[in-house]
Amino acid sequence: MKKLLIAAAAALAALGAHAADFPKEKPITIVVPFAAGGPTDKVARDLAQALEKPLGQSVIIDNAAGAGSSIGTAKVARAAPDGYTLLVNHIGMATMPALYRKLPFKIETDFEYLGIINDVPMTLIGKPSLPANNYKELAAWIDANKGKVNLGNAGLGAASHLCGLLFQSALKTEMQTVPYKGTAPAITDLIGGQIDLLCDQTTNTKAQIDGKKVKAFGVTTRKRLTTPGLSDLPTLDEAGLKGFEVTIWHGLYAPKGTPPDVLHKLNNALKAALKDPAFIKREEDLGAVVASDKRIEPAEHKAFVEAEIAKWGPVIKAAGVYAD
Known part of the structure; x- marks a missing residue:
């Protein structure tokens, strides 16, 4: 038992040291679950550029397209929870549970929520x-x-x-x-x-x-x-189409279990990126509105996605649309 406690303490100490050094070890990868050149890819590339200064590290894009964004999303869910692999996804985070009968991850429990990026x-x-x-x-x-x-x-x-x-x-x-x-x-x-x-x-x-x-x-x-x-x-x-409203949003996520200190650094970097004048200008030129409300906080981001899941589920099911 004593050896187990010593090993656990050593592991925690190593994790703390790793979190303190983050992200000096290597570049951060943002997985985009869509093909290059699409709207989510554009947002992710703009964000990657804006994140580099507050993080002090390069941020690269990995396009992992397919199956309505579930392939790339699953890739991040399975990634090491060390802060070096992140996900930028859109409203699909709220619609996949209704669109797919089986998913290799759970939106509500397999990710750490870092904040909403924009509304399009x-x-x-x-x-x-x-x-x-x-x-x-x-x-x-x-x-x-x-x-x-x-x-x-x-x-x-x-x-x-x-x-x-x-x-x-x-x-x-x-x-x-x-x-x-x-x-x-x-x-x-x-x-x-x-x-x-x-x-x-x-x-x-x-x-x-x-x-x-x-x-x-x-x-x-x-x-x-x-x-x-x-x-x-x-x-x-x-x-004339009374009450009609649809806005597409994008959010930033990390794998579940990412250390709290790393999550805190990533959230602070996101907040700094969202205030970057160059980033704001690029998004505005595309007609997007950069997030500045409470959804840039992790807990509010998660609550928002859960509300969107509840909103879109009945619409999709009523249409009889699903994929295996």
Whole structure:
């Protein structure tokens, strides 16, 4: 017993020393559970750059895409809980429990919550040849073409998929959904007229709206955006779709069991990054709003995700959407 106690004390002392030195040992890796070039990847790369100064260490990105973000998320859940492997994921942290019958991790218990990074509004956009020029005309066109309207998305569990589910539910109509392997091919087909509509994050749609390559019908926030190029767009709520609101958020996570001192350092570094003027400017240029509320605290971050799980679960189950 005495030997066991000595060994345990030695292990704790080593862990404390490791936490005190963190993160001098090696670069930190942020796992992004989506392909490079997508909106979550953009956010993660911006954040990685902003984290390097407060951490005093390089931060690199590891794209581990697939299965609606569950592959990359599982990779972090299995990683050593030493603070050197982190996860940036979006609203998928709240929707995976309802979308997948079996997951190799539990959102509520297998991660340490470090804080919300940002909120990203979404925009409802249409192909250039649509006869509608505003939301009222679009609603009438959808009603006149029931069962024929094609609504694209970036794949199961993607932000565009979730927005599409809510959009159909709000209109009390069903559309022909067309899933893609990512946002880029969906937008390419929208511009080309192969699909009619897409609801996606401003980080993906702003350039297309600015270039007038698509028709924009509204934003999914309660208030109009102040972002140049998007400030003239009405909210879908004010345009006639009362109560409609969807915002995609991103958060930072560590594996469960990461030492408290390391978590404290990571949370402080995140708070510093969220105040970095360069980071704020890059996010604002994409139409995103950097978090500054109580959700930047770990406990509030976790409470927020649990509330989002409760919100999205019934919506997804009512739509009968799931993956094995």
